[in-house]
Amino acid sequence: xxxxxxxxxxxxxxxxxxxxxxxxxxxxxxxxxxxxxxxxxxxxxxxxxxxxxxxxxxxxxxxxxxxxxxxxxxxxxxxxxxxxxxxxxxxxxxxxxxxxxxxxxxxxxxxxxxxxxxxxxxxxxxxxxxxxxxxxxxxxxxxxxxxxxxxxxxxxxxxxxxxxxxxxxxxxxxxxxxxxxxxxxxxxxxxxxxxxxxxxxxxxx
Amino acid sequence: xxxxxxxxxxxxxxxxxxxxxxxxxxxxxxxxxxxxxxxxxxxxxxxxxxxxxxxxxxxxxxxxxxxxxxxxxxxxxxxxxxxxx
Numbered sequence: 001x002x003x004x005x006x007x008x009x010x011x012x013x014x015x016x017x018x019x020x021x022x023x024x025x026x027x028x029x030x031x032x033x034x035x036x037x038x039x040x041x042x043x044x045x046x047x048x049x050x051x052x053x054x055x056x057x058x059x060x061x062x063x064x065x066x067x068x069x070x071x072x073x074x075x076x077x078x079x080x081x082x083x084x085x086x087x088x089x090x091x092x093x094x095x096x097x098x099x100x101x102x103x104x105x106x107x108x109x110x111x112x113x114x115x116x117x118x119x120x121x122x123x124x125x126x127x128x129x130x131x132x133x134x135x136x137x138x139x140x141x142x143x144x145x146x147x148x149x150x151x152x153x154x155x156x157x158x159x160x161x162x163x164x165x166x167x168x169x170x171x172x173x174x175x176x177x178x179x180x181x182x183x184x185x186x187x188x189x190x191x192x193x194x195x196x197x198x199x200x201x202x203x204x205x
Numbered sequence: 206x207x208x209x210x211x212x213x214x215x216x217x218x219x220x221x222x223x224x225x226x227x228x229x230x231x232x233x234x235x236x237x238x239x240x241x242x243x244x245x246x247x248x249x250x251x252x253x254x255x256x257x258x259x260x261x262x263x264x265x266x267x268x269x270x271x272x273x274x275x276x277x278x279x280x281x282x283x284x285x286x287x288x289x290x
Binding site: 053110111117 | 224247254257
């Protein structure tokens with residue numbers, strides 16, 4: 001049994017046209033995801049032109065992580081050992097569909113390299129790692145539903161074995177017009193107790 | 206040739222998702238990669254696809270792209286000479 005003396009220091013949710021950091025709404029705007037997330041990027045002062053080249057899943061994960069990491073004063077200028085463990089159920093299905101459409105017709109066969117590079121869900125972890133210069137452990141898991149137990153066990157294992165000082169965990173899902181990001185940071189600092197029931201409580205808010 | 210250069214600038218902005226940029230922001234002799242527009246390797250592949258899709262030009266050796274994609278001027282000159290559509 002793993003010991004648990006770690007806490008959830010911050011959590012961020014992006015769902016239903018709102019971005020919520022630690023129970024406080026930091027951005028909201030009506031409209032489809034593409035306009036909502038672009039507006040969030042500009043309003044929140046994110047400066048990273050490559051953002052506009054990302055697919056929807058990466059944009060979702062990137063903004064959620066950016067809001068949370070900035071709040072935690074984690075910056076690219078100061079190297080920190082922050083591991084990333086993400087999960088979802090749709091993998092990169094939305095971008096997979098776009099790619100499939102581009103190769104469906106043999107007479108009009110023009111797959112886009114810029115689309116193809118996002119046909120893996122863990123690319124969103126790469127985008128965050130590049131921006132924040134994170135060189136630590138990372139994994140992306142596919143589950144039918146949100147799996148707090150797995151995230152809890154894996155993040156504790158990384159912290160206990162000193163593979164990471166902090167772990168950015170959560171769920172980033174994008175499928176059709178359905179999107180939902182729930183990210184939280186686990187560390188040996190003050191915060192909400194890091195237990196499976198606490199993770200589920202935050203997720204189910 | 207001027208119409209082709211304008212078309213290339215519009216296509217570049219749209220297909221490479223160059224946010225907040227208009228054709229007027231791109232000079233004909235601006236470097237597209239490196240210190241110019243800052244395009245990357247995926248953008249280079251995207252430009253190769255664009256040459257094929259829009260102008261019927263197949264680059265068999267991606268290394269050729271280095272000279273062709275130097276600027277709007279070099280792209281327009283190459284397309285004018287080699288286009289099949």
